Amino acid sequence: MKKLLFNPFEKYDGRALLAIGLVATLIGSMLGFAFNARFDGIIDMHFSYNVAFAQPFTDNVFNIAILFFTLHLFGYTINKKTRPVDILGTVMLARLPFYLGTLSNINGFIARTTEAMMGLDMNNIQLNPADLAIIIISSLVTLALLVWYIALLYNGFKVATNLKTTGHKILFAVTILVAEILSKLLFILIY
Amino acid sequence: MQTSKLPIACPSCHGSLHVSQLSCPSCRTQVSGNYPLPVLMRLPAEEQAFIMQFFLSGGSLKEIASQIGISYPTVRNRLDDLIEKVKKLSTEE
Numbered sequence: 001m002k003k004l005l006f007n008p009f010e011k012y013d014g015r016a017l018l019a020i021g022l023v024a025t026l027i028g029s030m031l032g033f034a035f036n037a038r039f040d041g042i043i044d045m046h047f048s049y050n051v052a053f054a055q056p057f058t059d060n061v062f063n064i065a066i067l068f069f070t071l072h073l074f075g076y077t078i079n080k081k082t083r084p085v086d087i088l089g090t091v092m093l094a095r096l097p098f099y100l101g102t103l104s105n106i107n108g109f110i111a112r113t114t115e116a117m118m119g120l121d122m123n124n125i126q127l128n129p130a131d132l133a134i135i136i137i138s139s140l141v142t143l144a145l146l147v148w149y150i151a152l153l154y155n156g157f158k159v160a161t162n163l164k165t166t167g168h169k170i171l172f173a174v175t176i177l178v179a180e181i182l183s184k185l186l187f188i189l190i191y
Numbered sequence: 192m193q194t195s196k197l198p199i200a201c202p203s204c205h206g207s208l209h210v211s212q213l214s215c216p217s218c219r220t221q222v223s224g225n226y227p228l229p230v231l232m233r234l235p236a237e238e239q240a241f242i243m244q245f246f247l248s249g250g251s252l253k254e255i256a257s258q259i260g261i262s263y264p265t266v267r268n269r270l271d272d273l274i275e276k277v278k279k280l281s282t283e284e
Contacts, residue, residue, distance in 0.1 A: 013262045081271070086264050162268040 006151050008093070009159040014085035017156075021092025025060050028099025032056025036111060037102040040191075042067050042183045043146065043176070045098055047111035060095070062186055067091045067153075070179040075161040078168050082161045090156025097145035097152070104138045150176075199233050207233060230280045238273055245270065 003010070008017065032039060036051045039059035068084075068091050075082040104110055113135060117127075127135075157163060157172060201208055210226040231239060241255075248254040256266045 009262060010265045011261055013256070014264070081267060083264065159262065159264050159268065162264075162271055 006148070007155040007159070009086075009090065009156045014083060014089040014160075017089030017093045018085060021089055021095070024096045024099060025064070025092055028095065028102070029056040029060050031099055031102040032059070035102040035105040036108060037105060039063055039098060040184075040187045042179050043149070044180075044184075045101055047105045047108070047114065049108070049111060059187075062190075063183055064088075064091055064095070066183045066186065067179050070175050070182065071153075071157055074171065074175045075157065078163065079161045086160035087157070090153065090160060094149055094152035094156060097148040101142055101145045104141060109134065110138060196236060197232070199228060199235070230277055233280055234273075234276070238276075241269065241273065 031037070033051055033053050033056050036048050037056060038046050038048055038051060039056060040046060042063045068088050071091065072082065072084055072087045075087055113131060153176070154172065163169065163172065199208060200206065208228065210224075210228060212221060212223050214221045231242065234242070244255055244258065245252075248258070252266045252270065253263060256263045259266070
């Protein structure tokens with residue numbers, strides 16, 4: 001079960017993962033619309049109000065495209081046998097935890113609380129204990145989902161490229177950061 | 192009947208074993224000498240089985256992947272690692 005959750009790439013082929021990833025992207029984008037989530041960066045998700053139906057879809061298309069191009073470029077430099085379908089399948093499936101993360105904003109709770117907290121005087125914070133507990137639990141779940149996302153990306157990339165050396169592992173982390181910066185720049189340019 | 196497994200490493204120092212005696216099962220003629228094991232014989236049994244499977248499937252990684260029930264890149268990585276290992280063993284000779 002652990003292997004299926006964190007490393008399905010050893011058992012399942014790029015095309016199968018691509019099909020699951022495509023369905024996940026469609027459902028995840030619809031969840032983004034339903035719970036007002038914006039995927040404004042490859043490792044970002046923020047809650048807002050009145051998110052347009054098309055926005056989560058375009059966000060995900062840009063994120064998937066940037067991650068795919070950066071990871072495939074790096075993958076191809078370390079192993080010429082790297083198949084684009086394996087990288088694309090990895091990227092699309094790995095984003096599944098993000099889509100599950102949208103569920104934390106049911107009834108717009110996180111968006112409302114975040115907005116309320118932004119306006120608070122930090123020296124005189126008074127929060128309802130129940131709200132505070134929900135925020136802490138939600139933060140921990142979000143953190144766990146982020147770890148799951150990175151683990152899926154890393155394991156998928158490792159199988160697709162036969163990644164082995166420590167230098168390449170460090171460069172993988174650098175590539176993710178570069179992709180994040182590129183996605184942030186792209187979202188600033190577009191919106 | 193359980194078939195005995197050919198030992199490829201010394202149980203004492205883990206060095207590569209050599210063949211020192213061969214015998215004919217029908218006439219019981221024995222040949223003594225000092226012959227190094229061929230490169231492929233120096234691989235563990237499961238890696239030899241993988242190479243045999245690769246050969247019998249006509250070199251189709253996709254066929255092996257569906258036979259073993261693992262993904263195509265996993266099979267390809269296993270083969271690439273084996274090629275590296277065989278190359279290393281060949282240069283050690």
